[in-house]
Amino acid sequence: MTIKEPSKKIVIVGGVALGAGAAAKARRMDENAEIIMIERGPYVSFANCGLPYYLGDEITDRDALLLNTPESLKSRFNIDVRVLEEAVELDRAKKLLTVRKVDSGEQYQLPYDKLVLAMGAKPIIPPLPGIGLSGVFSLRTVPDVDQIKAWVSSQNAKRAVVIGAGFIGLETVENLASIGVEVTLVEKAPQVLPPFDPEMTALALRELDKMGAEVILGDGIASFEGVNRATTVTLESGRKLEADMFLLGIGVRPENGLAKQAGLELGTAGALQVNEYLQTSDPDIYSGGDMAEIIHLVDGQRRWIPLAGPANKQGRVIGVNVCGGQEKFLGAQGTSIVRVGKATLATTGFAEKTARALGLNFFTSYNTAGHHAGYYPGAKDMTIKLMVENPSGRLLGAEVAGREGVDKRVDVLATAIAAHMTVSDIAALDLAYAPPFSAAKDPVIMAAMAAENVQHGVIDVVHSIDDLPAEDVNVLDVRRDDEVIEGMLPGAINIPLDELRDRVGELDASKHWIVYCRSGQRSYFATQLLKRVGFPHVYNLSGGYIVQEMKQEVLSRQQQDEAGHSKEHVAAR
Template structure:
């Protein structure tokens, strides 16, 4: 491309990851183009994922959140940045946009050759009574964070209600707790972190409980009380929660009003339809990020995946293509990670719930292992859940809950999903090992080997005892005597693994035996012993006692939340 004298005019609507990234890449590709970036707010490029940590003073330097300014983008990239200006309409036939200056209301028309829509998503703010009262905040921008910090200081906030237990909601909860604020968390779904399968959220629930957070699940909000400022939120159950500040983390929706008015095609989820080059239904208008649907890498279906990682990469692709390139964006798979107190939870690809809703033929496998060698001090457990295509062994999804090393493992599994690897191929990966970092069989390798055993029928597994459609089911606990002191599954028979060969005759050979240990590894050994000693109906309880406890913790949290609501109404 000879772009020094191209004379092309590229106009970008919206900054942050997609818009600012596209502008910078376009300039690197084309020195002769005119690039205009129009941003409705006062900041063109900021780290919105860092905002909860700024509220909690974990990030103390506000300036660190401001990645680029209009001045820096002008001096380094020769980009004309116009903040506090809002695009109010697109005239596709004339290839112009109408811009309104936020402070004066003055409007003007701006022509373009290539237009990029990077407005992203906007917070969901339901039209409820009292929703406009002061003291109710979203957390999507630097001004939002500034207002929250100012309110907390000026109002001497002691109690807070956070509504929505997604990623931003839980990060906000954690940081409010760090400020010494008493927090109640309200979530309409029956679990925290709705993108995860329920049992995998147990670690987050334990940490919320440890931090003193009051969690209310399965209850939505119906309105707010107050005169000049909000003093209480009313829930759909009738429960009323008083507080000094209320933070909405209900979710976001793509800000497609401008695109819709311009006649651009929208998808099923209400986001913009774009092709592999990130062009909308108008080839001279590009989009991506939170505003558009993208291909899900697991099954190739277009979905709305509003995450920062894909948006940043799409900004680069758009910058290349508006400058005359033909770069493609293949898609994403929803890889996400969140910290809640001392716990870390991560996910990639399809959850079990999603795979089930799509009618896929799959199986699930759990493993729990230390994040590094057990003999090296400080090893912390992590539980890995794999969702695997039955016919091929291809990995469809993974979730991890633990403390240390979760980020490393989820990235390995995300890479494996993108490469359409099977669990056998994952089990054969050559991963780094030294005692402070991993084990000779990394937790990812262990998880893949366990799933491989299921795929090839080496072991039959069940997730819960009730999955077996038989009347004559027995439960066998093969843990050590000291382990069972803390509890056993109801009705279980206890024979330690090391005594099993001598005592297996105590087991009724006509029964279907579900065998479990702490994590599922020793019970796998036990199933192999019993099969070879002549017991025909033997099943390993996937994930062992730990996963059963995770399920129990979630169920008890749901019941406690329900009981508390009944008691307080």
């Protein structure tokens, strides 16, 4: 059999989702291409999203994290994988890559026809005093988690400070707590999970409390102290925290050193500019994943969205296009989900604060419902927040917080955003129903119907009892007597919904009334009743008592932290 000459040389710098995916797809497209992967670390394809769960022994098999090895990629796809080699210089004119062997420092030049930059992102390590001391870690790679696990064992670590309350930070807190480590979580922003709107993080705060984790918000780190290893971190407020180990989860930034050296065009976030085919400003160089800006599906603008899902899909697109294809990557919308204890929080599209910062014309709507039929045992509350464009009703974003079924609902809403659906379209969806799985009106349907009522003016809503002038407003609580024992909003009077028709004469129809119940559904019924009997100024409190509790919980936590920081500043002086 005659061996064909390679059709082209494809060089891929970096592995994991983007690089390994591009290599495998390129081989499926072209059997004769020479495909070479360069990887600075010892592992070319691993599940970095699984690292916190390996740290906490929820994943017990370390090898399960290694999705592909150089040997498996060679035997299955005939890909030449070179680990512990680093691309240090790129000559675009000559189409030459200078590669350095990590162990020996030896360098060689590697020509290419098509080049893929898939180095991803690197952890943010601020240049703070003491940050280079042993005992200060980041969690990004398999060697990172190996070092952390070895440190926990060798140092018998019992106390940890996790810095950064994003997705990885919270997953790290949960998994350290699960192996008996006492954790303090520090976040410079005034909330955990900064991509979410603040009130939607209340459930995460409750779960962190149950884990025994101390949460410090609105405070950054200033320095680390220690002799042979870090033993103390000093916060910007002056507060000092002692621990056996410190984990940085401040965030990541694109690994763009090689791209900058080669003069490739960068976007505002420092990530590479790529077109719809994922070509950089050099048409023979492709990139994506954590290294590149992509189209955001909500508004069509280019943004940096460093998530594993889009990166995997982009690897496939690049694999096609380096072999002569013309496949487009349409974009992403930041769909994310995280587990914190027994709670799950998910988001897709724009948060309210993002839509507001962009100056969009929109409204928000909340709805809380059980994740399956209420009469079937075990139904758990799920709160859905929708961001809806005015006047079209198009869904711009959604956030979901609950204990069960959150993943299903956020995926439906993510699909709706990608399809440019309105809340009326979503309310009309035909979703699966059986009592163990959902209600006849799924929480997604209920949330869309509530938003549809707002859009069409069926109901007037407010989001706080402070939204209207206090002198003009009365507040009506239509919950049952047994529910108001939990507490009432300031100044509210209680008439249960089932008694309202007979007791409406007790209310002054000339006043403005804000009506609320537990979740917003019964108060919707109440507002409609009051309007029909001649009350002209009636408003439903969106999300009801549940959302007000969430807002107050987060606000109280922020105020406690602010008070604590002030005391620390005084003590430091």
